[in-house]
Amino acid sequence: MTKLLGKLADLQLKISPPRFARDPLSRERLSLDAPRFLDAPAVVVAAPAGYGKTSLLAQWRRECLARGTIVAWYSAGPRDDPEQVLHGVAQSFREAALRPTFGHALAQTGDLEAFSALLAEIEGTALDSVLIIDDAEALPAASKDALGYILRNLPANLRLFVGARSLDGFQFDDLADYGQCETVETSDLAFELDETFDLFRQKLAGRFDADSAAQLHHMTLGWPLGLQLALSAQMRDNAPLAAAHLQPEPGSKLHEHLVALLLAKLNERDNQLLSDISILDDFTVELCAAVSGEADVEERLQAIIRTTPVVQLTDQSDWMRLHALARSALLRRFEAWPAARQRDAHLKAARWLEANGLDYKAARHAFAAGETDWALDLAERSAYHTLMTQGGGGQLLDWAGVLPDEELDKRPRLLLTEAWSLALSDRHTEAGALVERILTRSEVGDALRCECDLILGGAAVFADDPDLFARLHDPWATDPPLADPLLLRVHANRSAYAALLDGEPALARLRQQRAPVFEAGWQSRYLSGWSDFIIGLSYFWEGQVRLTERIIRPALLQSEADLGRRDPFSAMLAAVLATAVWESDRPDEAQLLLADRLDVLERRGLPEALMLGFRTLSRVARAKGDEPHALELLGALDAIGTHRGLPRMTIVSLCEQIRMHAQANRVHTCQDLLNRLENKLEGEDIPQGPLWQRSIAVQVELARGLAAIAASDWRAARQPLERANTIARAVKQERLVVESAALLSLVLRESGENARSLAQEAIELADLYGLRRVFSDVHPSLTDWVASLRDTPVQHPAPASGQAAAEATPPGTGAAVANRSTVLTPREWDVLEHLSRGLSNKEIARSLDVHGETVKWHVKNLFSKLDADSRKQVVSRARLMGLLG
Known part of the structure; x- marks a missing residue:
């Protein structure tokens, strides 16, 4: 009797679902409402311990119960033979469906006929039902076969959810191939x-x-x-x-606890195997076998993958890598081994990698093994191409930087690679010395000189010296003496960037379109990523944040997959994307994109990306009410500018601080910051080149205008805002055009002038470009006014339609009406009509009751839109297009 009671108690535990957390984090992608699960008759959740497998099954149970579905639960064990599984499932269904007689007629066996009878009885209930079996990996082989039978013979009213730490002994692949079974794996359960x-x-x-x-x-x-x-x-x-x-720093309690959990399932032999391969960034089964010398590597790695999170699969099907926490512990163990054993492991790795065409990876291990000549030979063959196609110059500098100069001078290709690596880093000033060493060689030709100028041009970009960049690029701007398609692509990227600096973003994109085309493949992705970066930056330059996001987001995802989240190039892409999504009023996403990346931008980011990253996070912090943190970030940007010799960062920091304090009308603080800004602009370290000066001009003028607005000195605010608008328009920075125009309209309104049309046009442009934050980022008074204008928009006459249109529209004017809202803004239309009557700008201004600069602005717009060079040509082209009668 006691034994029977014990079995009943054990069965009751097996069919009792686990307690569900009171406030779990809901992950929509893992909800049963997600498209991948909606029509799946069965779902198998397979993952090692600690990935929330049981929690997910419990979540699904709750979702099903909320829909009125019957849910039976069974937790499997190693002694559950088919008969026990059969009657355990029957008992669970009996209790879940409140049907005390369910399953009483089932045979006291565990053969397939009994399971057929169970499924038939479930089907006969006509109740929507779900069966959840957890810990299925523990089942003996016969019970796994029975579970497979259930899976292949599910009635229409039953779904099956299975949880297991591994799928050993199960044959589910064919069902997955035919869409009958969805599999949730480790990568699905890992938190994004x-x-x-x-x-x-x-x-x-x-x-x-x-x-x-x-x-x-x-x-x-x-x-x-x-x-x-x-x-x-x-x-x-x-x-x-x-x-x-x-x-979780090494040695901390948290770190040690996490590592212990990761390695808890490993025996000593597996620990030794993983310690052997901890020197590898990633590996295949064959490479692992070569380094460890073990024969049964494949089976052991598969077992480790199934039962622990220590070994992670990568996007490349045959390659794996160790979990970062586990690798750090295993690598410390490796480093405690005798030097001879360490050297042997590195040599085996280098030989296998060289034999498989991975010379660059092999070079690192050859160097670690003390085989310097071999390492340099390998690096000379591969490092240049690897750097140009995959980036990662910092890895080269980690070990090549300790080599004597005489060794590098013997290998000019390697010397050139190191120069490229230095130029595109925070050590860009050192690139010049290497270029001088390269150019002292007797065999220097035009192609090498051009490449050296490309290197120095890259260093100039990282040094935030656009004028030096232009001087280095211009002599080779057309027909560069380059044959290497990689260098031709770099040159095309530089030509596009030069156009952007000249204020021609559309030309920058055109030059990218005409760049040499690579064959598709991973080797072209890095340079293509730089192309996307420049194209995305050109759209951002124009204020077109939606297009910026469309270009940069896939480029960032690819860069993170290829190079890692904290790679400098990934961080720069993230800075541009974060600014675009911030302008689209998605602050949480902007913060997410830049999280744990500012230090990367600080050390190795392009100045433009560095500025965007810190400024965007500062604006996010202020929008969330954390003004101290916002100021802290701007102070950090100032300090970085001083440390890296980038005075523009200090200028931007001061301008942004003025903007912040002007929003709170802190008059004296704004004046103090403005004095500091003016003194900085007079400093000896300020570059005087026209391109550099233009890069700060709009921000400086906006800061002057905002400081005057904070003091309610509307007259003093007018001129700097007009200058800001003129400069922004000249270089086609439309976001700054909108901002300066909006501020100018506020000043005009406060001065008693008619500013409604100017503000309305700024609103229309902001809506057109998707700039949802532009007004709230500037000044609260402007935000309020824009809101009031949106509530009472300017009414434009709508074109008539059908017969009414024919009657209402005089002959010859229908085209003008049709094009009125699609080609020109309402104010541009008014200006065009006055131009057609031969009026001057002053006369038009008086007639429309607007400022003369506003008329000049609209006339320039007309020149651009109608591709005209004179006022007369504007009118002529407008008549040809049917815009004027």
Whole structure:
């Protein structure tokens, strides 16, 4: 009797679902309403411990119950033979459906006929039902076969959800191929970065810190158990969340605990295998076997993947990598081994990598093994091409930088590679010395001189010296003496960037379109990414943030997959994209994009990306009410500018601080900052080149205007805002055109002048470009006025239609009416009509009751839109297009 009661109690535990967390984080992509799960008769969730497999099944149970579905639960065990599974499932369904007689007629066996009878009885109930079997990996082979039978014979009213740590012994592949079974794997269950953010925001509220959450996400690779442990530790300590508190540094309790959990399932032999390969950034089964010398590597790696998160699959099907936390611990163990054993492992890795055409990776291991000549030979063959097609110059500098100069001088190709690496980094000033060494060689020709100028031009961009960049680029602007298609693509990128600096974003895109085309493949992605960066930047230059996002987002995803999230190029793409989504009024996404990336931008980011990143995060912080942090970020931008010798960063920081304080009408603070700005502009370290001066001109004029607005000195504000508008229009920076025009309209209104049409046009342009933040970023008075104008928009006459149109429209004017709203703005139309009567700008201004500069602005617009060079030609072209009768 006691034994029977024990079996009944054990069965009751098996059919009892686990308690569901009170406030779980809902992940929409894993909801049963997600498209991938909607029509799937069966779903198998397969992942190692700590990935929330059971929690997901419990979440699905709740979702099904909310729909009125019958849900039976069964937790499997190693002693569950088919007969026990049969009657356990029957008992679970009996209780879930409140049908006490269900399954009583089932045979006391576990053969397939009994399972057929079970499925038939479920079908006969005509109830929508779900069967959940958890821990299915523990089942003996016969029970796994029975489960497979259920899966292949599901009645129409039954869905099956299976949870398992591994799929050993199951044959589900054919069902997945035919759409009968959906599989949820480790990569699906791992938290994505935005989900980690949501989790930390939900749990920590005001103590949430984006950088810290991103760092932990990077360290754990989204491992749910690791995230939860760190979060619990933080909540227990109740300290302000910051990187220093959260980052699981080696030796910390949190770090050791996470590593212990990762490695808990590994035996000593597997630990030794993984320690052998911890020197590899990524590996295949064959490379792992070559380095470790083990024969059964494939089976052991597959077992490790199924049961632990230690080995991670990559986007490349045959390649894997170690979890970052586990690798750091395993690498420390490797480094404690005798030097001879370490050297042997590096030599084996280098030989295999060289034999498989991966010379650049092989060179690093040859160098680590002390084989300097071999390493340099490998690097000379591969490093240049790798750098140009995949980036990663910092890796080259890590080990090549310690080589004696005489070794590098023997290998000019390697010397050239190092010059490129230095130019595109925070050590760009060192590139010039290497270029001098290259040019002292006797065999220098035009092609090499052109490449050296490309190197120095890259260094000039990183040094924020656009005028030097232009001087280096212009002699080779057309017909460069280059044969290498990689260099021709670099040259095309530089030509496009030169056009952008000249204020011609459309020309920049045209030059990119005419660049040499590579064959599709991973080797072309890095340079194509730079092309996308410049195209995206050109759209952002024009204020077209939607197009910016359309270009930059896929480029960023590709860069993160190829180079990593914290690669400098990925961080620069993220800075541009974050600014675009911020302008589209998505502050949380902007913050997510820049999380744990500012330090990368600080060290190795292009000045433009560095400025965009810090300025955007500062604006996000202020919008969220954290003005101290916003000022802290601007102070950091100033300090970085001083440290890296980038005075534009200091100028931008001061202008942005004036903007912030002007919004709060802090008159004296604005004046103090403006005095500092004017003194800085007079400093000896300020470049005087026209391109550099133009890069700050609009921001400086806007700052002067905002400081005057803060003091309600409307007359003083007018001229700098007019200058800002004129400069922005000259270089086609439409976002700044909108901002300066809006501020100018505010000044005109406060001065008692008619400003409605100017403000309305700024509103129309902002809507056209998707600039949803532009007005709220400038001044609260402007925000209020724009809101009132939106509530009472200017009424434009609508074109008539049908017979009414024919009667209402005089002959010859129909085309003008039709084109009125699609070609020209209402104010441009008014100006055009006055031009057709031969009126001067002053006369038009008096007639329309607007400022003379406003008329000049619209006339320039007409010149551009109608491709005209004179007022007379504007009128002539307008008549040809049917805009005038």
